[in-house]
Amino acid sequence: MENKKTKGMSVHARRTFSYIILVLVTILCLFWFYVLFINATRSNGELQSGFTFIPSTHLLENWKNLRAGTLPILSGLKNSLIISCSCVLFSVYFSTMTAYAIHAYDFKLKKFIYPFILAIMMIPTQVTALGFVKLVDAVSIFRDSPVPLIATTIAAPVTFFYMKQYMESTLPLSLIEAARIDGSNEFRTFNSIVLPLMKPAIAVQAIFTFVNNWNNYFVPALVLKSDDKQTLPILIARLRSADFLKFDMGQVYVMIAFSIFPVVIIYLFLSKYIVSGVALGAVKE
Amino acid sequence: MRKTKNSVSYNKWGYIFLIPFMTAFIIFQFIPLLNTIYNSFFENYLVGLNQVGPTFIGLDNYKSLISNGDLLIYTRNTLILWVMCFVPQIILSLTLAAWFSDASLKLKGTRFFKTVIYLPNLIMASAFSMLFFTLFSERGPINSILIQLGILSKPFVFFSSTIATRTLIAFMNCMMWFGNTTILLMAGMMGIDGSLFEAAQVDGATSTQVFFKVTLPLLRPILLYVMITSLIGGLQLFDVPQILTNGTGDPMRNTMTLIMFLNNHLYSKNYGMAGALSVMLFIITCILSLIIFKASGHDKRK
Numbered sequence: 001m002e003n004k005k006t007k008g009m010s011v012h013a014r015r016t017f018s019y020i021i022l023v024l025v026t027i028l029c030l031f032w033f034y035v036l037f038i039n040a041t042r043s044n045g046e047l048q049s050g051f052t053f054i055p056s057t058h059l060l061e062n063w064k065n066l067r068a069g070t071l072p073i074l075s076g077l078k079n080s081l082i083i084s085c086s087c088v089l090f091s092v093y094f095s096t097m098t099a100y101a102i103h104a105y106d107f108k109l110k111k112f113i114y115p116f117i118l119a120i121m122m123i124p125t126q127v128t129a130l131g132f133v134k135l136v137d138a139v140s141i142f143r144d145s146p147v148p149l150i151a152t153t154i155a156a157p158v159t160f161f162y163m164k165q166y167m168e169s170t171l172p173l174s175l176i177e178a179a180r181i182d183g184s185n186e187f188r189t190f191n192s193i194v195l196p197l198m199k200p201a202i203a204v205q206a207i208f209t210f211v212n213n214w215n216n217y218f219v220p221a222l223v224l225k226s227d228d229k230q231t232l233p234i235l236i237a238r239l240r241s242a243d244f245l246k247f248d249m250g251q252v253y254v255m256i257a258f259s260i261f262p263v264v265i266i267y268l269f270l271s272k273y274i275v276s277g278v279a280l281g282a283v284k285e
Numbered sequence: 286m287r288k289t290k291n292s293v294s295y296n297k298w299g300y301i302f303l304i305p306f307m308t309a310f311i312i313f314q315f316i317p318l319l320n321t322i323y324n325s326f327f328e329n330y331l332v333g334l335n336q337v338g339p340t341f342i343g344l345d346n347y348k349s350l351i352s353n354g355d356l357l358i359y360t361r362n363t364l365i366l367w368v369m370c371f372v373p374q375i376i377l378s379l380t381l382a383a384w385f386s387d388a389s390l391k392l393k394g395t396r397f398f399k400t401v402i403y404l405p406n407l408i409m410a411s412a413f414s415m416l417f418f419t420l421f422s423e424r425g426p427i428n429s430i431l432i433q434l435g436i437l438s439k440p441f442v443f444f445s446s447t448i449a450t451r452t453l454i455a456f457m458n459c460m461m462w463f464g465n466t467t468i469l470l471m472a473g474m475m476g477i478d479g480s481l482f483e484a485a486q487v488d489g490a491t492s493t494q495v496f497f498k499v500t501l502p503l504l505r506p507i508l509l510y511v512m513i514t515s516l517i518g519g520l521q522l523f524d525v526p527q528i529l530t531n532g533t534g535d536p537m538r539n540t541m542t543l544i545m546f547l548n549n550h551l552y553s554k555n556y557g558m559a560g561a562l563s564v565m566l567f568i569i570t571c572i573l574s575l576i577i578f579k580a581s582g583h584d585k586r587k
Contacts, residue, residue, distance in 0.1 A: 011389055014492065018384045018392060025381070026401045027485060035426060036416055050433065051426035098306040105299030113303065118313070124521050126544050130551060130559045131317025154309035186298040199298065215409040217524050218544070222551060233411040233524075240415055240528050244536045252419055261413040267407055271400040278403065278468045 028126070036260065039252040047249045062250035065260075069251060071235050072227050073258070080231040081144045083220075084213040091153035091209045092202050099163035100194055104176055121157040125219060133222050144225050159205045166201035204277035207270060211263055232259045318567075325560030331553065338557065346561035355546065356562075362534070363542045366526070367519030369455035374463045375511070381463075382470035383496055388479070389486075402464035410461065410524035417453055417531050418444075444530070447539040454526050454540060462518075466511055473507035474500060516573055520566065523548065 039047060043058040066073055102114050125132075132152075136142040171194065179189045196201070217233035224230050230238075239247075241253055268275060325346055329338040338526035350356050381402070385395050392398075405413070421427050421443040428440040443449040478501065485495045502506075523544040526534065532549070534541025543566060 015390050015392065018390060022381070022384075022392075022398050024556075025377070026398060029401050029464075031407055032413075032416060032420070032528045035420060039426065050429045093308070094305045097302050101299045101302035105296045105302075107296045107299040117306075120310070121568065122517065122518065123314070124467065124570060125572070126523070126547060127519055128314055128317040128321055129446065129547070130556060130563050131320030132313065133551060134320055134324070134556070135313070135317055148313065151309055152313040155306050155314060160306070173306070180295070180584070186295065186301075190302070211407050215407075215411070215524075217409075217411045217527075218548070233409055236409070236411045236415050237528055240418065241531050249419065252415075256412045256416050256419075259409050260416075263407050263409070264404065267404060271403070272396075274407075275396075275399050275403055275468060278465060 033260070033264070036253060036257055040250070040257040042250060042253075044250050046249045047253075048145040049069070058250060059254070062248075062254040063258075065248055066251040066254050070231070071239060071255070073235065073255065075228050076230055076232045076235045077258075079146065079224075079229060080214055080233075083149055083231060084210045086146070086150045087153040088206045088209045090150060091156045091159055092205050094154045095156050095159035095205070096163045096195065096202065097190065098160050098197055099167055100190055102164060103171065104173060117157050117160060121161065127258045129219060129222060133221065136223050142223075144223070144229055146224070146229070148219055149213075149216075149223060153209065156209070159209060162205055163198065163201055166198065171197055200273075203270075204273055206273055209268070210266075214263060297331075313329040317362065321560050321563045323560070324556050327557050327559045327560075330555040341555070346557045347565070350561050350565070351559060354573045356543075356565075358538065358545050359534075359541050359546045363520060363522060364541060366451060366455055366458070366522060366540070367516065368541065369451060370458040370462070371512075371515055371519065373455075374459045374466060374515075375508075377459075378460050378463050378466035378511075379501075380472055381467045382474055385467070387492070388482075390491070399464070399468065402467060404464070405461045406465045408510045410457075411455060413461070414525045414528035417457060421453060428553075445536050447536050448499060450536060450540050454522075454529060456524070458522070458524050462515070466515070469507060470504065470510055473504050477503050480486075517570055520544075520570060 034053075035051075038053065038055050041059040042056040043061065045057055046058070098117075102110060102117075103180060115183050132148070136148050139148075142148040175193065176189060176275075184193070215233060216231075217237065220231050221234050221237065224234060235256065236259060239252060324339075326341060326343060328342045328345070328475045329336075329340075331337070381398075382391055384392060385399070393555040419425055423442050425438045427443075431437040432440065441449075443453065461543065481499055481503075482495060485499050490498065521544055522542045526542055527545055527548065530540055532545065534545055543562070547559055547562050547566070550556075550562060
């Protein structure tokens with residue numbers, strides 16, 4: 001009885017302790033976004049006079065000033081959106097197709113190709129960046145263009161692997177067999193039977209692909225040179241290298257908020273799927 | 286008989302469906318990789334506006350890269366930043382994952398906490414870094430808060446202190462990745478047979494003992510996976526220090542990472558050196574993953 005009581009107490013104490021730590025961690029995670037939001041609403045003068053936790057009223061004014069400035073912010077947004085959305089379409093569609101090829105068919109080279117794709121998952125894109133830049137320079141339609149950035153994502157081993165894992169648990173081969181008996185050709189089976197069944201996995205990978213490409217900086221910065229082609233991360237880097245103190249700080253914060261908050265908003269709506277998607281991808285042996 | 290014939294004719298579709306992936310892979314990844322290796326054997330750079338090379342010079346690029354000493358400094362920086370990020374990250378993630386998956390704790394709102402801690406992972410690293418640069422600048426909000434609280438009497442210049450700058454970089458990376466690690470580790474912990482925990486508790490083990498004697502050993506495969514991916518990610522560290530220091534790696538090049546070094550070579554069109562550095566990074570990545578895989582193999586003897 002005595003023993004049981006102390007044990008109960010200790011669980012209670014441990015629970016309280018974990019809540020305290022969890023709340024602290026939560027504050028640590030959200031603090032930066034809160035400060036960013038507050039500062040984006042304050043004018044340069046207010047920002048210079050010190051920090052407060054209360055939002056001000058200059059958000060729209062900062063935004064107007066930013067748009068009137070030298071950074072092509074709207075075209076940056078447009079480019080980021082075009083590239084990220086195209087990458088989602090290409091990457092998700094063709095990764096599912098690749099996974100389907102490995103999952104549904106038995107062919108001679110399969111024994112070789114599957115481990116090969118898993119092995120190339122480890123190659124960092126930075127390592128091939130030099131060759132990539134040389135390729136882009138050599139082909140005129142690739143120069144200063146989003147095309148090579150989008151086309152690369154057709155071969156996305158990580159997305160492929162996720163799709164393959166998901167297919168193993170949800171796509172019975174008998175279903176494909178049945179479609180064949182009904183006279184559906186292979187391409188149509190893939191488009192009208194396999195793809196709809198893969199919707200949950202496609203949604204998860206679409207989000208991840210979007211976010212990765214939205215945030216991507218290293219390779220796009222090497223490829224996209226002209227003002228009207230650049231994406232938001234490149235503009236952020238330009239903002240950083242511009243003479244900092246001459247700048248209106250309110251604009252700087254609005255620019256950062258503008259790059260971060262779209263993803264935060266998407267995340268707020270889809271967090272359930274994203275968090276469980278991470279866990280799903282993790283159960284790999 | 287008919288069935289085998291059918292499946293053979295269907296199986297050619299396996300190859301057809303692989304065509305887009307393979308084409309994109311060969312054009313945009315494989316040829317660039319070969320080209321990178323090829324370039325590493327040539328002298329090829331710009332002096333002012335004059336192009337030198339390309340001339341075949343064998344392994345000279347590698348020799349000068351190693352003998353120069355910069356490579357060692359930047360490798361050290363990269364590894365220091367990785368350790369500073371990974372150690373707190375793994376401790377925090379293991380703790381949180383253990384709490385989330387501990388049935389006896391009955392924590393409420395775990396979904397909310399998981400959602401919050403995963404959020405920083407999706408943030409644009411360059412924008413996040415820019416945010417930290419403004420917040421921690423000499424006249425930024427952090428200094429003004431510290432002065433208002435009376436902790437500091439005059440602003441502290443974070444970005445001229447090696448320790449402060451490195452800590453900020455490691456802290457940002459830690460923030461961005463601990464949520465992801467926590468969720469991965471949690472998935473691993475959920476996979477452990479619950480009866481093992483019950484048995485340990487019946488035997489009178491405390492929760493700390495359960496964690497170190499039951500959970501941790503069983504988690505080894507997923508810990509290994511987390512460590513490999515984190516190390517490979519750590520070697521690629523670029524966006525955060527690049528934006529934070531505007532590509533200079535200041536103070537005193539102490540935050541210059543390997544990929545920032547590569548980026549500098551690419552921008553100055555020093556393709557020979559960039560190639561050699563890329564190939565070395567490629568080899569380092571391969572060796573490191575092999576070492577960790579091997580090390581875990583040896584541990585199995587215990």
